[in-house]
Amino acid sequence: MPDTTSNSAAEMDPRSSIPPISLRRRITDHVMTGVAVLTVVLVLLPLFAIFAYLVYKGIGSINIAFLTQTPKPVGESGGGMANAIAGSMVILGIASLLGVPFGIGAGIFLSEYGRNRYGDIVRFVSDVLNGVPSIVVGIVAYGLVVVRQKHFSALAGGVALAIMMVPTIARTTEQMLLLVPQAIREAAYGLGVSRWRTTLSITLRTATSGVITGVMLAFARVAGETAPLLFTAFGNQYWNWKTDQPTAALSLQIFTYAISPFDEWHKQAWAGALVLIILIVGAVAAVRIAVRHGTLAGA
Amino acid sequence: MSNQALPRPRFNAPEPERGPSKQGSKAALKIEARTTPVLQGKVSEIPDIVFGWTMRLCGLAVVALLGLIVYQLAVGSQLSWHAFGWKFFGQSDWNPVEDQYGALPFVFGTIVSSLLSLVIAVPLSIGVAVFITEMCPVALRGALSFTTELLAAIPSVVYGLWAIFVLVPILREYVQPLLAKTLGWTGLFSGPPYGIGMLAAGTILAIMIIPIISSITREVLTVVPQHQREAVLALGATRWEMIRMGVLRNARAGIVGAIILGLGRALGETMAVTMVIGNRPEIAKSLFAPGYTMASVLANEFTEATGNLYLSALIEIGLALFFVTIVVNALARLMVWSVTRGQPARSMA
Numbered sequence: 001m002p003d004t005t006s007n008s009a010a011e012m013d014p015r016s017s018i019p020p021i022s023l024r025r026r027i028t029d030h031v032m033t034g035v036a037v038l039t040v041v042l043v044l045l046p047l048f049a050i051f052a053y054l055v056y057k058g059i060g061s062i063n064i065a066f067l068t069q070t071p072k073p074v075g076e077s078g079g080g081m082a083n084a085i086a087g088s089m090v091i092l093g094i095a096s097l098l099g100v101p102f103g104i105g106a107g108i109f110l111s112e113y114g115r116n117r118y119g120d121i122v123r124f125v126s127d128v129l130n131g132v133p134s135i136v137v138g139i140v141a142y143g144l145v146v147v148r149q150k151h152f153s154a155l156a157g158g159v160a161l162a163i164m165m166v167p168t169i170a171r172t173t174e175q176m177l178l179l180v181p182q183a184i185r186e187a188a189y190g191l192g193v194s195r196w197r198t199t200l201s202i203t204l205r206t207a208t209s210g211v212i213t214g215v216m217l218a219f220a221r222v223a224g225e226t227a228p229l230l231f232t233a234f235g236n237q238y239w240n241w242k243t244d245q246p247t248a249a250l251s252l253q254i255f256t257y258a259i260s261p262f263d264e265w266h267k268q269a270w271a272g273a274l275v276l277i278i279l280i281v282g283a284v285a286a287v288r289i290a291v292r293h294g295t296l297a298g299a
Numbered sequence: 300m301s302n303q304a305l306p307r308p309r310f311n312a313p314e315p316e317r318g319p320s321k322q323g324s325k326a327a328l329k330i331e332a333r334t335t336p337v338l339q340g341k342v343s344e345i346p347d348i349v350f351g352w353t354m355r356l357c358g359l360a361v362v363a364l365l366g367l368i369v370y371q372l373a374v375g376s377q378l379s380w381h382a383f384g385w386k387f388f389g390q391s392d393w394n395p396v397e398d399q400y401g402a403l404p405f406v407f408g409t410i411v412s413s414l415l416s417l418v419i420a421v422p423l424s425i426g427v428a429v430f431i432t433e434m435c436p437v438a439l440r441g442a443l444s445f446t447t448e449l450l451a452a453i454p455s456v457v458y459g460l461w462a463i464f465v466l467v468p469i470l471r472e473y474v475q476p477l478l479a480k481t482l483g484w485t486g487l488f489s490g491p492p493y494g495i496g497m498l499a500a501g502t503i504l505a506i507m508i509i510p511i512i513s514s515i516t517r518e519v520l521t522v523v524p525q526h527q528r529e530a531v532l533a534l535g536a537t538r539w540e541m542i543r544m545g546v547l548r549n550a551r552a553g554i555v556g557a558i559i560l561g562l563g564r565a566l567g568e569t570m571a572v573t574m575v576i577g578n579r580p581e582i583a584k585s586l587f588a589p590g591y592t593m594a595s596v597l598a599n600e601f602t603e604a605t606g607n608l609y610l611s612a613l614i615e616i617g618l619a620l621f622f623v624t625i626v627v628n629a630l631a632r633l634m635v636w637s638v639t640r641g642q643p644a645r646s647m648a
Contacts, residue, residue, distance in 0.1 A: 021537060029537035036434055039426025040443070043513070046506045047450050050461045057464075105357025113354055122358045124632065125365050131560070131628030132368065132621060133567025135597050139617045142601075143371040163364060170361060194343075196350030224454020227569035227594070231601045251456050258460045259574060266464070273457045280452055 051277075058274025061267040067275075071237050071253070077264055081272050083239045087154065087248040091233055092223060094158025094243065099165030100215055104204075106166065107173020107211070112199055114174075123174075126167035137163050138228035146232060154240075154247035157233030161222040168221060172214025176207040220283045224276055226251040250276050372621055375614035378607055387615060393580045393596075395604075400612035402619070404580040408497070408590035409620070412572060413565040415501030415586065416508060421558055423505075424512035425547075431513075432520040433542050444517065451510035459574035462503040467494035467575055470502070475587060490585045493577070498586045500576040504568055508561040515560060519553030519638050520546055556634030563627040567620060569594040593620045 065080050072079030106126065110119050141160035146152055180203050188198040204211065226249075229235075234246040235256065250272055257269035379387065383400065390401025431443050471494030478488040478498075523546050531545035547554070577589020578599060593616050604610040 019535075021535070025537050025540065029539040032539040032542075033434060036426045036430040039423045040430050043423055043427050043450075043509055044446060047446065049465065050453065050457070053461060053465055054457070102357050102360055105354050106361050109354040109358035113351060114358060119358070122361050124629070126361050127632050128625055128628050129361065129365055131563045131567070131624055133569065133594055133624055135567065135569045135594050136368070136372070136617050136621045136624075139375070139597070139601070139614060140368050140371045143375055144367075163368075166361060166364065170358075195347045199350070199354075220452060224456065226454070226456040227598055230598055234602070251454060254456050254460060255570060255574070258456070258463055269460055273460050276454060277457060280454065281449070 054270065054274050054277060057267070057270035061271035062274060066268070066271050070239060071268075074262060074265075079268070081248075081250060081253050081268065081275070083236065084248040084250045084253040084272070085275065087233070087236065087240065088223070088250040090154050090241070090243065090247060091157040091161065091229070091249055092219065094155060095161035095165060095222060096215075096219065097162075098158060099162035099218070100169060102162075103166045103169025103215070103218065104173050104211065106170035107177060107214075108199060108204065110170060110174035111177035112203070123171070126170050129167040130171070133227075134160075134164060134225050135227040135230075138230060138232055141228065141232045149244060151244070152232060152234035152246040154233055154243045154245070157229045157247065157249065158243075160228035160232045161225060164222050164225065164228065165218040168218040169214050172217065173207075173211050176210030176214060177203055179210065180206045216283050216286070220280045223280050223283070224251055226255050230255075368621065372614060372618040376611055376618045378611035379615040380611075382608060383612075387612070388619065391580075391582060395600075395606070395609050398606060398608050400608070402593070402612075402616050404582050405591050405593040405596050405616060406619075407582050408576065409566055409592040409594070411586075411590065412497055412500040412504060412576065412592055413562055415497065416504030416565045417558065417562060419502060419505035420509045420512055420561060424509045424557075424561070425516055425554065427509070427513045428516035428520055429542055429547070432517055433538070433546060444514070447510050447513055450506070451514075455507070455568060455570040456574075458503055458507055459571035462499060462571060462575045466503060467499050470494045470499055474498075479587075486584050487586050490583075490587045492587055493589065495575055495577045496587050496589045497576065497583075500572045500590070500592070501586070503571045503575055504565045507568060507571060508564050511564055512557045512561040515557035515635060516550075516554050519550045519557060519635065522553070522639050523549045550638060552634050553638030556631045556636075556638070559627055559631035559634065563624050563631060566627065567594055567624050569598050573598045593617075 065078050066082075067080060067085070068082050069078070069080040070083045071081065106122065110123055113119070114122060137160050140163065141156050145156035145159050149156070184206060185198055185203060188202045189195075193202070229249050229252050233249050233252065235252040236246045236248040238248075240247050254269045254272045254276065257265040257272070260266070379400065383390070387400065388402050388406060390399075391403040392399050392401045393404060394400075427443075427447060431440055431447075435443060471492050475488070475492035475494070475498070479492065482488045527545045527549055528541055531541045536544065572592055573595035576592060576595060578591050578595060579589040580591045580596070581588065583590065597613055597617055597620075601610075601613055604613055
């Protein structure tokens with residue numbers, strides 16, 4: 001063994017007593033590093049391909065008409081998705097109105113009242129709900145709203161998306177509220193502020209930017225959803241502002257156009273996809289900037 | 300034990316002291332209210348109670364939501380359940396005209412496309428996670444994880460659009476002929492290369508679940524205590540040996556959890572799959588052949604279901620899909636939690 005025959009030089013530099021790493025092991029090390037780099041390249045490739053293709057195809061089809069007109073019948077060129085963009089906004093607005101208060105409330109429960117077994121149950125259920133396929137949520141909204149109203153509606157679409165938003169918002173709100181130092185709550189209690197006031201004006205206030213992040217992420221997640229809207233909002237070729245009538249949505253329109261056999265519609269689908277991505281990535285990026293420079297940055 | 304001294308993920312940090320200290324501070328508040336003249340009057344308890352119960356109600360609403368989903372699906376699928384019973388999942392005949400419904404082709408399609416996507420996605424995601432946590436320069440780390448997260452932000456329908464116009468032609472022109480030539484003898488890669496079919500569905504699913512698997516694997520790998528790495532390195536291991544013995548082995552349970560979570564997503568994924576799988580209720584051995592999944596039959600036929608039994612059969616497929624994903628997700632969560640909840644890492648013995 002090399003270290004039993006150590007001389008004075010080895011005592012000065014202990015590294016010299018370690019046997020050299022064999023060629024096979026060194027090669028394996030390099031090969032595995034190479035494999036890891038290769039996987040990164042393979043994963044990033046489709047991402048760039050999707051974005052590049054989307055911009056390349058989409059940019060040529062976005063124009064004023066696309067953003068201001070309703071779809072034209074088959075065969076006629078031109079037209080746009082203005083009603084679908086507006087419809088998406090209406091549906092997402094309804095979803096946010098229904099989902100955000102419940103989600104934040106559940107998050108407050110989990111962080112401030114749920115440090116026990118009941119909280120664990122709610123925590124587990126919301127994680128599980130996060131994994132429910134969106135199309136199943138669509139069936140539930142269909143049974144809840146469409147069957148009762150007797151027709152497809154923006155409201156039904158909003159309910160479906162709200163169901164998907166609640167668990168996500170609950171969990172992120174909880175995590176953000178837990179980041180608020182306990183001492184801040186205690187300082188408020190020490191001043192004689194009641195618990196509900198402390199929770200709303202001190203704890204929630206301190207974590208505002210984090211909670212907004214969670215809400216925006218949930219929003220971004222459902223903004224592109226198509227499956228739960230198929231048999232709730234249903235889609236519409238015309239303008240519609242009534243919440244109890246079938247309503248167009250950007251994602252639905254993209255789907256309809258993508259599987260159609262017409263070139264003109266394919267172009268519109270790409271343009272719609274680009275608009276959708278810009279809206280979503282814009283929201284996510286804005287959120288990241290808000291987190292980095294917001295009040296939570298120092299917490 | 301020595302775990303306690305190491306930096307923990309942020310969401311674990313404040314948990315232990317929370318419960319008792321809050322009660323302590325509330326008691327302190329009551330004493331203060333009685334003894335100091337600074338406070339004007341008594342703080343009413345009623346708003347506190349109302350607020351507390353409103354928040355508990357919101358928490359309860361989450362559980363109720365799950366109950367509501369189960370109730371809706373169970374009631375909706377009654378008719379089909381009484382008509383077919385368990386045979387529903389064993390029959391491969393799907394014929395709305397004669398009111399005969401068997402879900403086997405959809406179950407088959409869902410399982411095959413999901414497993415295929417795992418085969419493609421798992422090595423890639425673990426590679427990416429290992430690269431980001433163990434190899435990559437710190438400067439690149441944030442950018443890389445942000446970029447992989449971006450993949451998760453792309454809506455399913457956009458993946459589908461891209462798959463129809465880019466992925467499917469690539470598969471048809473290059474990948475499928477190559478696979479047929481080299482691996483055609485297995486029977487898995489035979490038949491005409493349409494492009495559209497099970498292989499396309501599996502590939503696009505893989506691209507979609509990579510961000511999930513890799514981001515959770517990354518989370519699990521960062522929780523592996525630093526001294527495990529240092530110990531293996533001190534024994535003279537190369538970096539790869541350190542990753543294999545010190546990191547991956549300790550994170551096993553969490554990585555498996557991440558994979559199952561990806562599986563859960565793949566099982567329920569609808570739009571992208573519907574757009575490329577071919578939508579034909581057939582059971583074929585070849586991955587080139589078109590298929591159908593449980594989610595995509597719902598997407599395609601739910602609005603067109605005319606008869607009550609037809610609709611009920613579709614809802615039963617939804618119920619089955621729901622239960623499978625619930626079980627898969629619950630399993631995955633438990634496995635990920637067992638690692639990130641700061642349990643002592645398994646000793647290497």
